[in-house]
Amino acid sequence: MAGGALAYPHADPHHLGGMQATGTAHTGVAPKRIVTGYGFWIFILSDMVMFSAFFATYAVLLHQTAGGPSGRELFNLRNVAIETGCLLASSFTCGFASIAADFRNRTWFQIAMAVTCVFGLAFLAIEGREFADLVERGAGPTRSAFLSAFFTLVGCHGLHVSAGELWLLTMMAQVFAKGFRADIQRRILCFALFWHALDIIWIAVFTIVYLIGSAQ
């Protein structure tokens, strides 16, 4: 029933008075921001499915240490807590970067992204030191099936964070050079989704790998 005024008032049994147009109206193609964001959301979910395979591998191989060191002897929970804090803080500042982008405030956007970058780099530095330390103690990925699974899972997350860092710097440069154009805004939206999703995966990593793994 198009148009505000009803041609046949008696044909309106529920007295909606032309309200049909509101609520579930379909007015053509969705804006590009929604289409792009939705597509990227699907990618993130498929990424999580990939991580679930690594988590399943780790859980199955948790006890297959081949006489080598187990999680209890290897994991330093104080380091893990610091890593968790870094990633959570960077997720928080990333949120402020998206607010700044929505309000088109370049200064606060660059500051929030820079802080996010620093927290992410701190996370990567601690993780890199942990890996180097493990390899030095003879607990590298070749030592046992448990350690192979550990390095694959945690390393894959670390790889995602590294890729996110590169993307973050790209976004800072693009906003610096091109400003808050609509396409740049969409990329910022996707970057924020990616960065927050990495933090969600880290929740599973520190719970399953480190906290439950170090109790074994």
Added chain:
Amino acid sequence: MSNGYDETHDSHDLAPGDEYLEGGSLGERALGYVTGLGLAVLLTATSFFVAGTDLVWQPSIPVALVVLAIAQMGVHLVFFLHITTGPDNTNNVLALAFGVLIVLLVIGGSLWIMSHLNQNMMPMDQIMQMQR
């Protein structure tokens, strides 16, 4: 207050990650992230505390840790990714539900099958003897 997008929102959907159709005020949006951070810190601290404590029955600790992790993922989804149960978010939630289904099938199925294979397999030393 406008959020400054060039595209007009003529549809009743939200992009994943977007919180408001017309852009909330700075205070509202910042408060969302602060609330999320507070809850996340609380749940993380509880996780690390529970993992090292002797106060509770030991076999319950992994279950408690998994519950705390799922709760924290929920907090992140709602306060950071803005995936909510609102009518403008149904597409995003349905995609998430499908993703969660696949994740549960992969993890649960692998653990189930592998534990049965482990139980039904001959101990390794006996297999080694048969191969000689």
